[in-house]
Amino acid sequence: MPELGLNEVHVWQVNLDEHQAASLRPLLAADEVSRADRFHFAKDRDHFIVARALLRKLLAGYLGTDAAALRFAYAEKGKPSLADSERIAVSFNLAHSHGRALYAFSRGREVGVDLEFIREDLESEKIAGRFFSPAEVETLELVSPELRKQAFFECWTRKEAYIKARGDGLSLPLDQFDVSLGPGEPAVLLRNYKEPEEIARWTMRSLQAPSGYVAAMVVEGHDWELKMFTLETELGVQTDNRERL
Numbered sequence: 001m002p003e004l005g006l007n008e009v010h011v012w013q014v015n016l017d018e019h020q021a022a023s024l025r026p027l028l029a030a031d032e033v034s035r036a037d038r039f040h041f042a043k044d045r046d047h048f049i050v051a052r053a054l055l056r057k058l059l060a061g062y063l064g065t066d067a068a069a070l071r072f073a074y075a076e077k078g079k080p081s082l083a084d085s086e087r088i089a090v091s092f093n094l095a096h097s098h099g100r101a102l103y104a105f106s107r108g109r110e111v112g113v114d115l116e117f118i119r120e121d122l123e124s125e126k127i128a129g130r131f132f133s134p135a136e137v138e139t140l141e142l143v144s145p146e147l148r149k150q151a152f153f154e155c156w157t158r159k160e161a162y163i164k165a166r167g168d169g170l171s172l173p174l175d176q177f178d179v180s181l182g183p184g185e186p187a188v189l190l191r192n193y194k195e196p197e198e199i200a201r202w203t204m205r206s207l208q209a210p211s212g213y214v215a216a217m218v219v220e221g222h223d224w225e226l227k228m229f230t231l232e233t234e235l236g237v238q239t240d241n242r243e244r245l
Contacts, residue, residue: 001061004105005091007224011113011207011217012103014054014231016096021046024053027068051101054194054231055094062090079167093164095215100206102215109220112165113158113207116214124152132159133175135191141184147183150214155181157216158204162189165202165218180202187216 025033032046032052039045053067059082060067071083082090093110094103098117105111125148128140136155143151158179163172178190179200187206190196203222207215 006107009219009224010227012107012229012231014101016047016050017099021048021049025049027053027056051096075167110165112161112218114160116153116157118153118212131174133178135178139200151181153214158187159216161216173178
């Protein structure tokens with residue numbers, strides 16, 4: 001495992017279908033197994049098992065401990081963190097969509113990530129009208145039709161990553177803050193109408209994602225270095241891309 005420095009954020013990407021759920025299931029706690037078994041479709045259940053088990057493996061690698069022994073705590077709005085004394089050691093967040101997962105890890109910084117598969121059948125403009133801010137809806141309408149679906153998902157992942165980094169669910173409605181979404185624009189938290197001071201607290205970034213997916217991350221603070229890894233079928237097989245923020 002790579003060492004996680006104090007001013008680093010590590011992002012791991014993984015293809016969930018490359019890992020066997022049956023062999024990873026024993027790593028899960030009883031509440032995670034119960035959640036897995038509530039999925040109606042086997043593929044969804046297996047993806048959940050693999051995603052949670054690999055989270056445990058990655059955390060165990062950073063902490064030098066046993067993956068199955070890790071215990072999680074959950075904030076009031078559901079954001080997971082490590083329980084007890086390990087909680088301060090590593091902050092993390094995860095997202096998975098359509099057979100792929102994304103994990104972010106840091107020390108002493110809140111992080112949020114989102115990953116979405118671009119669904120061509122989604123009525124994105126109706127969803128934007130319901131959940132996006134008026135400024136975002138107006139910007140989306142100005143995007144050329146052939147790029148509008150991509151712009152919608154860029155906006156959605158950035159908003160979700162911010163909500164997840166804050167850890168307070170939808171207590172901040174999605175239409176109460178603005179993010180950038182124009183084609184080619186860097187990911188930026190533009191405005192928070194309820195808490196204007198939030199703009200200075202966070203850094204928002206788009207993340208490299210496979211074709212057909214969009215990903216974004218929000219990190220507390222500004223002086224940090226991004227390192228990206230790809231988790232293959234064996235833990236530790238990885239690529240390393242670095243970017244100073």
